[in-house]
Amino acid sequence: MGPVTASLEVSGLAFAYPDGHQALFGVDFTVGRGERVALLGPNGAGKTTLVLHLNGILGGGAGAVTVAGLPVGKRHMAEIRQKVGIVFQDPDDQLFMPTVREDVAFGPAAAGLKGPALDARVRTALERVGMADFADRPPHHLSFGQRRRVAVATVLAMEPEILVLDEPSSNLDPASRRELADILRSLDVTVLMVTHDLPYALELCPRALILSDGVIAADGATGELLSDDALMRAHRLELPFGFDPRSVTARA
Amino acid sequence: MGAGHAHRLYRHGHSPVHGLPAHTKLAAAFAFVVVVVSTPREAMWAFALYAVLLAAVAAAARVPAGFLLKRLLIEVPFVAFAVLMPFVAEGERVHVLGLSLSVNGLWGAWNVLAKGTLGVAASVLLAATTELRELLLGLQRLKLPPLLVQIASFMIRYGDVITDEMRRMRIARESRGFEASGVRHWGVLAKSAGALFIRSYERGERVHLAMVSRGYAGSMPVIDEVTASRAQWSSALALPCAALLVCLLGWVL
Numbered sequence: 001m002g003p004v005t006a007s008l009e010v011s012g013l014a015f016a017y018p019d020g021h022q023a024l025f026g027v028d029f030t031v032g033r034g035e036r037v038a039l040l041g042p043n044g045a046g047k048t049t050l051v052l053h054l055n056g057i058l059g060g061g062a063g064a065v066t067v068a069g070l071p072v073g074k075r076h077m078a079e080i081r082q083k084v085g086i087v088f089q090d091p092d093d094q095l096f097m098p099t100v101r102e103d104v105a106f107g108p109a110a111a112g113l114k115g116p117a118l119d120a121r122v123r124t125a126l127e128r129v130g131m132a133d134f135a136d137r138p139p140h141h142l143s144f145g146q147r148r149r150v151a152v153a154t155v156l157a158m159e160p161e162i163l164v165l166d167e168p169s170s171n172l173d174p175a176s177r178r179e180l181a182d183i184l185r186s187l188d189v190t191v192l193m194v195t196h197d198l199p200y201a202l203e204l205c206p207r208a209l210i211l212s213d214g215v216i217a218a219d220g221a222t223g224e225l226l227s228d229d230a231l232m233r234a235h236r237l238e239l240p241f242g243f244d245p246r247s248v249t250a251r252a
Numbered sequence: 253m254g255a256g257h258a259h260r261l262y263r264h265g266h267s268p269v270h271g272l273p274a275h276t277k278l279a280a281a282f283a284f285v286v287v288v289v290s291t292p293r294e295a296m297w298a299f300a301l302y303a304v305l306l307a308a309v310a311a312a313a314r315v316p317a318g319f320l321l322k323r324l325l326i327e328v329p330f331v332a333f334a335v336l337m338p339f340v341a342e343g344e345r346v347h348v349l350g351l352s353l354s355v356n357g358l359w360g361a362w363n364v365l366a367k368g369t370l371g372v373a374a375s376v377l378l379a380a381t382t383e384l385r386e387l388l389l390g391l392q393r394l395k396l397p398p399l400l401v402q403i404a405s406f407m408i409r410y411g412d413v414i415t416d417e418m419r420r421m422r423i424a425r426e427s428r429g430f431e432a433s434g435v436r437h438w439g440v441l442a443k444s445a446g447a448l449f450i451r452s453y454e455r456g457e458r459v460h461l462a463m464v465s466r467g468y469a470g471s472m473p474v475i476d477e478v479t480a481s482r483a484q485w486s487s488a489l490a491l492p493c494a495a496l497l498v499c500l501l502g503w504v505l
Contacts, residue, residue, distance in 0.1 A: 055465055081467045088465075092413050093458040098385045098405055102475050107466035109473030118475070140412045158466065 005069040006030045007162045007190035008054065014214075015049060015061035023049040025214035026063065031162065033068075036184075036191040038201035038222060041211035042236035047194045050211065051164055054192075055084040068161045082111055085155030089167045091147035095139035100131065100150050103139060107158040125157035126150075129183050145176025149183065162190040169197045198226055198239055202248060210235050223248070261323070261379040268487070269313035269381045273480040274390030276488035281378045283492035285371045287499045293363040295502035299370065305494055306373050313381045323376045327368055334364040384408060389478055402472055406459075414452055421448065 008031040016022040023046040031037050041047050052058040053065055056072045065072040067083050088094045097103035104122045113121060126132040129149040139147055148168070155163060168184070169177050181204055184191060195201050201208055201222055208222040212235040218225055225231060226245035232238070239245065269277075291298050310320055341357025382390070388408075392401045421444050432441055460468075480488075 052461075057461060057464060078467060078469075081465060084465075086462075086465045088458065088462050090458065093455060094462045096406065096409055096459050096463060098388075098409055105475045106463075106468075106473065109475050110467035110469070114474075115477075138409070140409070154466065 005033070006066075007033045007035070007068055008192065009064075009066040010050075010053075011064055011066075013050070013053060013061065013063035013065060015053065015058060017049075023214055024053075024061065027211070027214070027216055029209055029216050029219060031190060031192055033161075033190055034188070035207060036193070036205045038205035038208040039192060039194045039211055040196070040198065040201060040208055040225075040235075040237060043196075045211045045235075046214045047211055048166070051086060051166060051194060054162075054164055055081050055086060078111070082107070082158050083161040084164060085158055085160030085162070086164045087148075087151050087155050087166065087168065089170060091139070091144070091151040094151040094154060095147060098138055099135070100126070100137055100139060100142070101135040103150065104135075104154050104157045107154060111158070121157050121159075125153040128156055128187065129153045130179075143176075145172050145179065148172065148176070148180060152180075152183065156187070156189075160189065162192060163187070165191065165193045165195075167195055167197070168193060169195065169200045198237065198245075199243055199248075202226055202245055210237070212236075261376070262383055263315060263319060263380040265314055265381070267313045267381070269309060269377075272484055272488050273393075273478050274382050274386040275393035275478070276390075276480045276485050277378055277382055278387065278390045278394060280488040280491050281374045283489070284374050284495050287492055287495040288370045288374075289367055291367075291499045291502045293359055293366070295505070296362075296366075298498050298502040299366045301498045302370050302495055303373075305491060305498075306370065306377065309377055309491055313377065315377065315380050319380070320373065320376055323380075324369065324372055327372045330368055331365060334361040334368070337361040337364070386478075389476060393478060398471060410452075410455070413455075414448070417451060418448055 010030070011028050013024055013027040014022070015024040027046075027050060039047060039050070049058060054067070054072070056065075056074075056077055059072070067080055070076050070079060070083070072080050095103050097106055101122055104125050105118055108118055108121050122135070123132060126135055129152050131146060131149050131153060134142060134146065134150070139150065142150065152163075152165075152168075165184075168180060172180065177200070181200070184193075184204055191205070193201065193205055205222050208218075208220065208225050209216050210218040210225065210231070217235055218228075218231055223245055226239065288299075288302055291302075307317075310317070337360045338353040338357035339351075341354035341360060343354050343356040345352050345354055346358075347353070379387075385405075385408075388401055388405050391404075392398065425440070425444065430437070430440060432438075
């Protein structure tokens with residue numbers, strides 16, 4: 001990564017749940033500043049467990065996670081939670097305040113921002129996802145795609161070092177999917193995208209990691225990984241019918 | 253329940269009453285109810301004066317009488333109870349239209365009816381001029397325990413989500429040929445309610461996770477700072493002060 005500190009560094013991360021189920025067996029990878037990386041893997045590969053380690057919700061196993069040079073641990077928890085912005089899969093879980101504006105303000109206000117500075121932060125975040133006109137609406141009166149975009153804004157308002165998206169394209173219709181892709185491309189922020197949606201990963205992320213059985217099984221250019229039939233089959237990853245990653249890369 | 257209820261009581265407007273900060277209105281409505289309740293029931297004219305005071309507030313808030321009266325209907329079940337009182341109460345009796353009524357019961361019924369109606373009318377006025385969200389902020393300003401305010405605000409946010417979940421479960425049940433038609437089916441309904449509870453509980457955990465991820469550490473951050481000027485306090489408190497005067501007269505006369 002050169003002289004610039006990597007946005008995210010995970011080394012030797014292993015974790016077992018209290019019931020004995022071991023989810024991660026030594027995960028190593030690095031995400032450089034400004035990169036967009038897809039984290040692919042079948043159900044039960046440990047993707048969610050890994051995500052919850054990134055901002056210290058889970059911890060206590062072996063290994064270490066470092067965000068922009070800061071180790072994830074009790075000492076810097078508030079700072080880590082500000083630097084790692086997680087967008088959860090169900091926007092109804094993410095948007096818990098009565099209005100969009102208050103929800104977007106929640107993170108920065110918890111960090112101590114107040115008054116006009118807070119208002120400005122909220123406005124900028126909503127403008128970046130094209131939802132500025134909906135600030136005073138309650139979240140449950142928005143469409144699903146709009147809620148997903150507001151969920152992204154709630155995290156952007158914290159000006160994170162890295163944006164972690166859990167299944168960002170799930171339940172979106174094709175138009176909302178494309179709108180979200182445009183927004184994600186326009187952001188100048190490191191992105192780690194956890195997904196099953198392989199065409200979406202190819203569209204947005206030049207690089208991909210495959211997490212399988214609690215280890216990183218592959219790390220490389222998204223197009224190359226998706227074109228490797230044997231690798232894909234070994235990790236239960238399947239492309240949608242009729243989709244050929246080679247033709248897409250050739251065109252791009 | 254749920255869907256939209258939250259907003260139906262509110263009547264959008266820009267009157268001076270709408271403009272007052274929520275916590276001053278809450279304090280005023282509460283004080284007014286306390287004063288009304290502590291008025292002696294024999295001072296019937298005092299209750300008429302209270303009604304006039306409320307009518308003045310309604311006029312200032314530009315809430316039409318029809319709107320107010322329709323919402324007063326919520327009181328009906330309590331009124332039914334009050335109507336029973338003259339028949340069942342003990343003591344001295346009078347005869348009206350061939351019915352034997354208890355004098356004590358009549359006074360009791362009047363007491364419940366008058367005080368209840370005035371209290372409900374004051375609450376309806378408060379709800380019609382204050383948005384739900386502001387009410388919560390007002391309660392927070394009045395130093396209600398923050399946990400209670402948080403619970404209430406989550407109720408507003410998730411009421412619709414959970415009602416919707418309930419609706420989907422009902423549709424799923426009915427699509428598989430189930431129709432609740434008698435006691436025998438209560439078991440199925442009870443199981444659905446249990447499933448709904450568990451789903452809501454799990455959602456609660458996920459919401460908490462999302463909150464912690466954005467820096468929640470036990471108390472809600474203050475996002476909107478609402479303050480009331482002395483003038484706003486005095487105009488809000490004009491109502492309970494006037495009522496207090498009436499009440500004192502009621503005790504003296």
